[in-house]
Amino acid sequence: MGGDGTARRRMRAAALTLAGLIAGLGLARAADAIDVETTGALYPRDGRRDLTAEDRLRFPGAGVLWCRRPDGVPRKAAAAWLIGAPTLVMLNAHNFRNRQLETTRIVSDCYFQIGGRNYDFVADSLQLGVARDAERLHITDDWALLRLVQAAEAPTQPLPEAPPDLTTGDLTLPVTMVSPGGHGNYRGEASLETCTVRRVDPPTEGDTRRARHDCNDGYGGSGSGLFDEAGRMVAMQSASLSMNSRHAFDIEFHYGSALLIEGALLDALREAVRRPQPSP
Structure with a gap:
């Protein structure tokens, strides 16, 4: 009897622990969902944070x-x-x-x-x-x-000394989107986010290329700067053609777009x- 009781208590404790983990996971998912609903972020993962005084010195x-x-x-x-x-x-x-x-x-x-x-x-x-x-x-x-x-x-x-040294086509370029005007779907006045340029299109108007990225954006975020890891400004945000979709980034669906600082602009x-x- 004593052994069976101990085993039952252990099983009950394990079950409670598992239930707690499941509940915690559910709460975490719920918190993520609440965060997305609250911020209206373009993607489920919202890595934006407030722009600091130190950031303004860097950018x-x-x-x-x-x-x-x-x-x-x-x-x-x-x-x-x-x-x-x-x-x-x-x-x-x-x-x-x-x-x-x-x-x-x-x-x-x-x-x-x-x-x-x-x-x-x-x-x-x-x-x-x-x-x-x-x-x-x-x-x-x-x-x-x-x-x-x-x-x-x-x-x-x-002023950039030269156009961005980026190949046309698919790539992975870590960038920082600096948004001094903030976003309509972000709680703060100004924001910064580490994200990625995924593709550079062939040059079009003014011999300038479009960079497609997975940075979160919202109304008011136009004109945000995209900086490479060396701190150089490589592009300026223009448009996100699918706003607040809350889907993982899909380059054929979202088209977060910035224009590279090259060609006629430079x-x-x-x-x-x-x-x-x-x-x-």
């Missing part, structure tokens, strides 16, 4: 485009980068044009914020990446440059750095 030039609504209230629009010069800002063209290249915002309704200060743009300094005869806005010409009325008192992102940046600042 200088990270700023935010703010634009005023029709009632005059300013709203955060997207990420933007002080790059190459203290008056030069790089961002997405789709902040000012839709896919049909119709004007959606005017420059004078917007300003650039970096280091806790706001800076106005030179109203007529907008340079778009689209060709003059273009009829639509694409991923690889979705860039714009603007000048600030006065030099920003903040460190600038260095040429324009170099020319803008050489060119004197226009008068306000």
Whole structure:
């Protein structure tokens, strides 16, 4: 009897332990599900974290485009980068044009914020990446440059010395997505995530290539910078064409897209750095 009782107690303890492990696993899965539901992350795994002061030193030039609504209230629009010069800002063209290249915002309704200060743009300094005869806005010409009325008192992102040395086709390139404008599906004001570029498409508009990646993104994350392991900015986020799908990354389904800093964009940046600042 005593031996049987001991065996039963051991079996009961083991069963309780197993039940606890199963329950714990269930709670962990539930917590993951709750996290995804709460954040609205693009993929089930959300590796984003808040951008720190140390991160801003590692990735200088990270700023935010703010634009005023029709009632005059300013709203955060997207990420933007002080790059190459203290008056030069790089961002997405789709902040000012839709896919049909119709004007959606005017420059004078917007300003650039970096280091806790706001800076106005030179109203007529907008340079778009689209060709003059273009009829639509694409991923690889979705860039714009603007000048600030006065030099920003903040460190600038260095101008790339050369285009990214990346082969066209499938690859595995670890990158860090830096999102100073945050994301609509992220709780914080700004975020950082380690993720991977999975494919580089052949060059299209402006002899620029599109990089497809598995970085989480959300509304407001446009213009985020993708940095390689050496800390070089290699691409700028343009679009995630399937938002908040909550599926594991599938390159044929998600198409997280950034444009590499090369071709016409890199040429324009170099020319803008050489060119004197226009008068306000």
